[in-house]
Each structure stands twice: as structure tokens, then as C-alpha cells.
Amino acid sequence: xxxxxxxxxxxxxxxxxxxxxxxxxxxxxxxxxxxxxxxxxxxxxxxxxxxxxxxxxxxxxxxxxxxxxxxxxxxxxxxxxxxxxxxxxxxxxxxxxxxxxxxxxxxxxxxxxxxxxxxxxxxxxxxxxxxxxxxxxxxxxxxxxxxxxxxxxxxxxxxxxxxxxxxxxxxxxxxxxxxxxxxxxxxxxxxxxxxxxxxxxxxxxxxxxxxxxxxxxxxxxxxxxxxxxxxxxxxxxxxxxxxxxxxxxxxxxxxxxxxxxxxxxxxxxxxxxxxxxxxxxxxxxxxxxxxxxxxxxxxxxxxxxxxxxxxxxxxxxxxxxxxxxxxxxxxxxxxxxxxxxxxxxxxxxxxxxxxxxxxxxxxxxxxxxxxxxxxxxxxxx
Numbered sequence: 001x002x003x004x005x006x007x008x009x010x011x012x013x014x015x016x017x018x019x020x021x022x023x024x025x026x027x028x029x030x031x032x033x034x035x036x037x038x039x040x041x042x043x044x045x046x047x048x049x050x051x052x053x054x055x056x057x058x059x060x061x062x063x064x065x066x067x068x069x070x071x072x073x074x075x076x077x078x079x080x081x082x083x084x085x086x087x088x089x090x091x092x093x094x095x096x097x098x099x100x101x102x103x104x105x106x107x108x109x110x111x112x113x114x115x116x117x118x119x120x121x122x123x124x125x126x127x128x129x130x131x132x133x134x135x136x137x138x139x140x141x142x143x144x145x146x147x148x149x150x151x152x153x154x155x156x157x158x159x160x161x162x163x164x165x166x167x168x169x170x171x172x173x174x175x176x177x178x179x180x181x182x183x184x185x186x187x188x189x190x191x192x193x194x195x196x197x198x199x200x201x202x203x204x205x206x207x208x209x210x211x212x213x214x215x216x217x218x219x220x221x222x223x224x225x226x227x228x229x230x231x232x233x234x235x236x237x238x239x240x241x242x243x244x245x246x247x248x249x250x251x252x253x254x255x256x257x258x259x260x261x262x263x264x265x266x267x268x269x270x271x272x273x274x275x276x277x278x279x280x281x282x283x284x285x286x287x288x289x290x291x292x293x294x295x296x297x298x299x300x301x302x303x304x305x306x307x308x309x310x311x312x313x314x315x316x317x318x319x320x321x322x323x324x325x326x327x328x329x330x331x332x333x334x335x336x337x338x339x340x341x342x343x344x345x346x347x348x349x350x351x352x353x354x355x356x357x358x359x360x361x362x363x364x365x366x367x368x369x370x371x372x373x374x375x376x377x378x379x380x381x
Contacts, residue, residue: 017053017099017146023133024048028140034075037067037153042134042142051130051146052265054099057216065115068095068150070125077139080126082107087125092155095126097148103263105213113149122155177213177259177306183293184208188300196235197227202294202302211290211306214259225273228255228310230285237299240286242267247285252315255286257308273309282315 025042033041042048055061070076070087079085082104087093094111106124113120128144144150185202193201202208215221230236230247239245242264247253254271266284273280288304304310329337
């Protein structure tokens, strides 16, 4: 599914990370749980909490540091998820809890670990699985807590941690989200790109940026709002990823960019959307794919930007208008007239201007007209 309407600034407050369930431990077969680095082994009958999410991450995020061996034969188990390789204990690498691992979107990116008055930069190479455990695939170890940075010995030494410290507090600064690549657009086959809600269609030869990540999220995260139809036959395409269902335009639901969708870890959870003096709570039901586009599976629409909350009409905080009465809208100089049921953003301010700035008088049907002015004023919120 895809989208793209005129972007509007909003804040999306992501719901807290709650446990997803529990699993019951079993006694590991003899010799099947590697306790190097003081790793825990599951205990028969004990209940272990599982998570599909992690606490919201910002520029500096509190976490717990543990030590792990990513070498062959170490307590890390098989090869790392990100590159299918083993890594020497002398290399500063880490695994992240499932929510922070974000379906692999942080693979091979760096985290800066700060604690005990020291810091170290380490590369993300693996997931510390918070959703499962106590089986052969997980070396009969419990599920990982949802706030873990599991570090190699090299990373631990540089952060002055010599062994597993389950209560060792640290800060992990996640690397910025950078583009993952580009794809080249093609001309959609006739009738194959649904432009309901002003969705864009790919253009032949144009390069579109892709992302495997989204900006870090906190309690209140700036995003861009777009409008999408999740109904059958709408511009959202097929059924929603989270529940394989279509959703009425009258139901407040959203799709999130790939990084925020986090491999489905936010499925069926709520986000609070605030803007224009309004707010609405909507349920996450789908991914707005930032990694691919311009093909049949994506309705020949471009990849989604990495900071999108793609909302149903019911979840929109934009104002809906009626058609202009006959003769009441003068289209002289290519002025636009309102269209029934279309959503239009409203503002009580303009973007910040410092020194010389070029504001845009926007008309969707014509080229932007530019002029110069000088002013200094407060942010537009």
C-alpha cells in the first residue's frame, strides 16, 4: 500500500510498550545452554515475559547493557541476523532488543554506548529476541528483555563493563536514519495507479529515495500526515498487513512508514495524532512501505517517505470542505476552487523565516510562484 498527499506536520504519540505474552520455561537438555558471560538458562515451569516492542527511542535512550559472545561457539548462538556472519570478541558489535532492532532497519548502523564515564561506538549486527526463548533456536535462554543492548566483550571493555550486569544503566544514541538507496520509476500501465486522495503515481526515469528506517521516536514525535483509503478498491491497495482486513473510511486507522511500523511490532496499537488544535486516536493496521515502490504490489506509487502517518479520512485532523457554490469561486490567475470531500490543511502561522527567505504561494494546478522577503518570527506549530 502507498499514498502521498500534500504533507502536513503533526505529532504522533506512540502507545507505551506493554508485554505481548508469556512463555513457560523448560529444563535445557544437558550441555545445551551456554552460560558463557553468565547467560541465564531457562528453568522448568517458570513464566517469562515476552515483548514485540521496546521503549520509545530518542537521541539518547536509557537501556541495560549485557555482554555476549558473537564468535562461533559463543553464547550468542548462530551467525548474526544482519550479515549471517560471526564476529570476534575483539570487535565492538551489539544486538538490540526486538523493538529497537526494528525488523532489521538498524542493521549495520552504529550505536554510541555511554556509561561509567566512558563511551564506545558499536555496530548493530543482531537481534536480541524479546518475543521467543527457551528453545533450541535460542540456546534454551529466556526471551530478551525489551530494553537491552547486548554487547560484545570489546564493546563492554571500552564501556568499562567486564561481565554481565543486568542492572547496568547506559545510554544508547541511535545513529540518524539515512537513505538506503534509490529506485527508478516507470510509467504505470493504464488504469493501474489509483490517484484517490491525490496519491502520486511513479514517473518513468525519476529516481525515488528508499529507507529501511524512520526518525527516532519519543513520546511526541513529529511526523507528516497523509490521507489514504483502506477500503476495498481504495488507493491503499490490498488488505492491511496487520490483520489482512479492509477498513472503512469511517474507521480511524493509520499506516506507518517502514521504520515506525517496526516489522509489525506496532500492529493494532494506537497512536494519538495532534495538529491544527485537534487530536484523534487511531489504530495502526498497515505499513507505508519506505523500501519499495513503483511496481504492481505498490499500485505503481513511489516509496513512502520515512516519516509518514498515513491516515484514513476518519483519522484525519484536516478540515473537510464542500464544493464552492456556483459562481462563488473566481478562478482568475489560476486560483483553486474547493472540491467536495477533499481535505485541506489549515494553519495559523507560516514556517520560520530568517534573513532572506523564499516563501511559496502554493497552487496544486500551477507552478509555485516565488518572491523574496525579509522577516524573523516564531516557529509555526
